[in-house]
Amino acid sequence: MSFPIIIMAGGKSTRMGREKPVLKIAGREMLLWVYGTASRIGETIVALSKNTPKTKELCIHEGIPFVETPGKGYVEDVRWLLEEFGPFISSSADIPFVKPSDFYAVKKAFEGRTSLTGVLPLQKIPKDLNPLMYQGYAIVGLNAVGVDGERFFELENPLLALNVNTPQELKLAGRIARLVKGSGESEEPQ
Template sequence: MCGGEGTRLDTPVEKPLYEIGGDPMVCRVLNALEASAVEHIHAAVSPATPETRERLAAEHVAIIDTPGTGYVEDLQHVLDGRELPVLTVAADLPLLDGKAVDYVLEIHEGGSLSVYTPSEVKTALGLGYDITVEAGERTLVPSGINVVGDREDSRHVTEDFRFAVNVNRRRDGQIAEALL
């Protein structure tokens, strides 16, 4: 998923092309997927990310054009007519690697799987977050990597920083750089 406008990041480049460690975030995620057991990679772009579309097309990545009306709406557009399950990964997870992606594939037991990070891990790292889910006495933050299946959702919580670092703000980018 690489069609977001990146308004919180406040940068002149498209959010997926924002560089961490000298490489665009979307390329870092692409490298992680290529190093994993994932068999087919598609990039979901929107009208807000024409340069990202061009960059990925040049790297021979299959492109899915979405309307750019929002993450959930664009994801639904991507999933329409596709065979499930589908692994979805946000382009703002620059610390992912092939082993982290394979871990998610290994723990998937059918149906849908949502991966979360405890809010206290994000806070300890100095990262911002906007969306939370209450789970008993814990507050969880969606990680940006999930498996969408045709059955009920299961939840996995991890403290692994590779899943905790979503770059939505410049401060998040600085933290990602430091963790590299």
């Protein structure tokens, strides 16, 4: 069974102070980094809300499919999306260095019932990052939303720990993108 990938891009961006999905990293909107990777894996939809009008404009301009959620909060929007679409793979719009292999790993492990919360073991977290920690893991913005229970799912990509929430993290993402680009890899994360 194939589950859609839904990119969560409807938050208020209170720590950043501006609408995050349209902020540029190495000259390209953060949402386009994530969408470019996700859309290579399968059906991908952007979930936005009244909180993200510039993101809606970007989606319209780029021809990216989107849905507007009620915008009452992350948990409420996830519940609404689950009712509308059934089980799905969820990605934050602010994890620009997500790779196809990350999506494939979640897709392979997800059977549609038990939700998967993407995590990284502490030893995989680059020292300059300060991710959300819970029960000895870093919680990352790549998950699967099911209908019955939840379990942690360990991922391998250490750059998933960079969830771009602050101006400092945006600058760090820009430096990382330039390093990746300078190493001969494409600008878009692989």
